[in-house]
Amino acid sequence: MKAIHDFLEANIKPNFEKGAKYEKLWPVFDGFYTFLFVPGHTTPAKGAHIRDGIDLKRTMNTVIMALVPCLLFGMWNVGYHHYNALGIDASFVDQFIFGAIKVIPMVIVSYGVGLGLEFLFCVIKGHQIEEGYLVSGMLIPLIMPVDIPLWMVAISVAFAVVIGKEVFGGTGMNIFNPALLARAFAFFAYPTYMSGDKVWINTSVQEGQAVVDGWSGATVLGELATTGTTQYSAFDAFLGLIPGSIGETSTLLILLGAGLLIFTGIGSWRIMLSAVIGGAVMGLIFNAFAGYAISPEQQAFMAVPFWQQLIFGGFAFGVVFMATDPVSGSQTEMGKYYYGFFIGFFAIMIRVFNPAYPEGIMLAILFMNTMAPLIDHYVIQANIKKRQKRLALKTAGA
Amino acid sequence: MAEVLEKEVVEKKPVAKPKEPLFSKKNKKLLTDPFDDNNPITVQVLGICSALAITVKLQPAIVLALSVVFVMAAGNVIVSLMRNLVPNRIRIIVQLVVVASLVVLVDQVLKAFVYDVSKELAVFVGLIITNCIIMGRLEAFALGNKPWKSLLDGIGNAAGYGIILIIVAFFRELLGSGQLMGAQIIPESWYLANGGFYSNNGFMLLPPMALITVGILIWVQRARNTKLIED
Numbered sequence: 001m002k003a004i005h006d007f008l009e010a011n012i013k014p015n016f017e018k019g020a021k022y023e024k025l026w027p028v029f030d031g032f033y034t035f036l037f038v039p040g041h042t043t044p045a046k047g048a049h050i051r052d053g054i055d056l057k058r059t060m061n062t063v064i065m066a067l068v069p070c071l072l073f074g075m076w077n078v079g080y081h082h083y084n085a086l087g088i089d090a091s092f093v094d095q096f097i098f099g100a101i102k103v104i105p106m107v108i109v110s111y112g113v114g115l116g117l118e119f120l121f122c123v124i125k126g127h128q129i130e131e132g133y134l135v136s137g138m139l140i141p142l143i144m145p146v147d148i149p150l151w152m153v154a155i156s157v158a159f160a161v162v163i164g165k166e167v168f169g170g171t172g173m174n175i176f177n178p179a180l181l182a183r184a185f186a187f188f189a190y191p192t193y194m195s196g197d198k199v200w201i202n203t204s205v206q207e208g209q210a211v212v213d214g215w216s217g218a219t220v221l222g223e224l225a226t227t228g229t230t231q232y233s234a235f236d237a238f239l240g241l242i243p244g245s246i247g248e249t250s251t252l253l254i255l256l257g258a259g260l261l262i263f264t265g266i267g268s269w270r271i272m273l274s275a276v277i278g279g280a281v282m283g284l285i286f287n288a289f290a291g292y293a294i295s296p297e298q299q300a301f302m303a304v305p306f307w308q309q310l311i312f313g314g315f316a317f318g319v320v321f322m323a324t325d326p327v328s329g330s331q332t333e334m335g336k337y338y339y340g341f342f343i344g345f346f347a348i349m350i351r352v353f354n355p356a357y358p359e360g361i362m363l364a365i366l367f368m369n370t371m372a373p374l375i376d377h378y379v380i381q382a383n384i385k386k387r388q389k390r391l392a393l394k395t396a397g398a
Numbered sequence: 399m400a401e402v403l404e405k406e407v408v409e410k411k412p413v414a415k416p417k418e419p420l421f422s423k424k425n426k427k428l429l430t431d432p433f434d435d436n437n438p439i440t441v442q443v444l445g446i447c448s449a450l451a452i453t454v455k456l457q458p459a460i461v462l463a464l465s466v467v468f469v470m471a472a473g474n475v476i477v478s479l480m481r482n483l484v485p486n487r488i489r490i491i492v493q494l495v496v497v498a499s500l501v502v503l504v505d506q507v508l509k510a511f512v513y514d515v516s517k518e519l520a521v522f523v524g525l526i527i528t529n530c531i532i533m534g535r536l537e538a539f540a541l542g543n544k545p546w547k548s549l550l551d552g553i554g555n556a557a558g559y560g561i562i563l564i565i566v567a568f569f570r571e572l573l574g575s576g577q578l579m580g581a582q583i584i585p586e587s588w589y590l591a592n593g594g595f596y597s598n599n600g601f602m603l604l605p606p607m608a609l610i611t612v613g614i615l616i617w618v619q620r621a622r623n624t625k626l627i628e629d
Contacts, residue, residue, distance in 0.1 A: 149595065163610060167617065189601035193590075 005037060027122040031129030056171075060134040062266050066257035067138050067321065071107075073253050074246035075099035078146045081201040081243055087212040099146075102202060103246055106141035109150045113157045114140075121166050132171025132178070132327070133161065139179035139321060142247025143314065143362075144186065145199040152190050156182040176369045177328045180318075180362055187362070195358070197222055200243035219244050221313040225355035228300025230312075237311045248317035251310075258320040267324040270333065271340035275319040276310060278344025283309040286352055301352050309348050318361035319344065328369040334383075335375040343368045420546070428550040432558030434623060439562040440616045441626060444530045448522055449563055450608040456579050458518045459567030461508065463560025465523060467553060469500045470532050474552030477540040493536045494527065501526050531559055566611045574602030 016022050016029040034057055043051045079095030079102075090098075114133045122129045140157055160182035165174045187194045197218035203211050216223070216231070220242050223230040232242045240250025248254075261267030283306025293299035310316065323329060323343050330339035343364050350360030357363060418425070438444045452458045476496050484492045505523045508516040516523070526532065535555050540548040571577055576584035576598050588594035601607050620626045 189599040190597055
């Protein structure tokens with residue numbers, strides 16, 4: 001590392017400094033440079049704070065590490081379901097390789113387009129490259145169905161980066177979670193490729209292969225919404241052996257990622273906990289009032305045990321990786337409880353009451369993103385009032 | 399386009415009177431200002447609702463734009479002619495009556511000649527009455543200016559409004575349904591359903607995307623015309 005550092009400092013860096021040949025490309029150089037080395041900033045002499053080596057880039061990397069298990073499992077799951085649908089007994093490696101061939105191009109497209117646009121904006125505006133896209137770029141392929149055409153991924157990414165982030169002023173200024181915005185865009189723009197029962201499992205066949213008779217590619221939530229029952233067991237859903245967006249299926253591995261996020265203090269446990277409680281509460285309410293459903297399918301859906309609601313679909317993934325986004329979520333500690341609770345609450349409500357949007361967690365998080373500043377406002381006002389009261393009591397007592 | 403045409407007209411008739419020429423610099427500005435510096439939609443942010451509602455397809459957008467041009471130009475002239483006769487206290491009622499009669503006129507003409515479009519526009523022709531741009535111009539301009547100037551102002555503002563409508567509708571129809579004026583532009587063989595690679599962007603047909611398109615227009619306009627950027 002020392003040798004690389006010295007080489008960069010001596011030979012590469014001067015080319016990009018002020019007045020040098022590639023001065024305009026300084027943000028690009030800086031972006032890559034700080035990938036390898038912690039920037040050399042120190043607290044100014046008059047500063048009152050201590051600067052930690054953990055900057056945004058390293059924070060983001062931790063989240064990506066937490067996502068890696070989901071990504072790898074997602075790749076395998078894609079292959080597993082593909083060969084299952086064709087009725088072929090494939091080895092673990094075959095399944096994984098098939099999935100990798102499908103998923104890796106999506107990751108490349110997501111990063112290529114997203115980072116390309118970010119770099120472009122940084123060079124135009126002449127500010128530092130912001131690392132905000134590192135996590136979004138990994139999240140976006142993980143929340144897309146495997147069969148979506150790559151150019152749709154590219155357009156969704158472009159929309160999320162430009163309209164979702166750059167127009168608000170870049171990383172840290174966005175009011176919506178960019179990854180979810182990309183998914184919402186794709187969902188409304190290309191509904192046939194983002195929902196239904198055809199897109200979640202790749203059934204491209206070669207010669208001599210055919211899809212097994214009576215096979216269905218619907219997700220658990222899709223099945224529940226239309227028939228009220230599902231062919232998958234709760235244990236399958238917990239392990240992740242269900243069709244769905246690439247990275248969202250395995251609750252087990254999401255919990256692993258959640259553990260890392262909570263352990264390193266990067267993801268807020270308050271949001272995760274209260275979202276799970278919110279989802280459970282809504283699930284319990286549905287369990288209690290299942291008799292009032294308007295159709296037998298809905299009744300069966302409402303009667304699904306509340307804990308199963310939490311492991312089906314993207315609920316766990318959204319709660320752990322997207323509701324905890326520090327930018328678009330609530331900032332106050334107290335507000336995080338409300339914010340998380342309503343995410344869980346609305347996610348289950350939307351998925352049960354509106355079969356057209358089985359993935360309620362996406363809309364729930366985007367909705368609460370909008371509400372987060374409001375929640376913060378009231379939390380802060382309440383705190384101010386409390387302290388004013390205390391002050392009044394004190395002065396009255398004295 | 400309109401600006402270029404206007405300039406040519408000016409060169410052709412240099413009216414050399416001691417009075418103000420018909421297309422003096424000031425009068426020309428009345429006509430051209432609403433296209434850029436003072437656009438009713440992108441700068442004043444008025445008339446947004448119709449811009450969101452009827453821009454799914456190009457044809458209704460053009461028809462509505464023309465209707466507004468007519469209503470606004472005629473309304474401005476009539477109100478300007480009456481400006482010294484109408485008591486101040488009832489001026490809003492009078493303006494409403496003028497605009498409403500013009501709108502009914504437009505509505506009947508549309509029903510008679512382009513019935514399909516009229517059905518598509520439905521209530522939005524009637525709602526021209528409530529378009530804030532029209533009442534705004536009557537109040538702010540026609541009540542205090544002579545008919546000729548009011549006419550230019552009316553045409554300018556309505557055309558500035560219409561041009562945004564048409565631009566938004568152009569993109570929404572092209573990207574949302576692959577058509578322009580109802581004619582297929584994107585070849586059928588491109589579509590995924592027919593073995594191609596393309597798919598229409600359904601989001602473009604929903605109102606939020608109209609708002610975002612207007613937002614992008616505002617962005618582009620301000621990037622080009624920096625004096626609009628309020629710190």
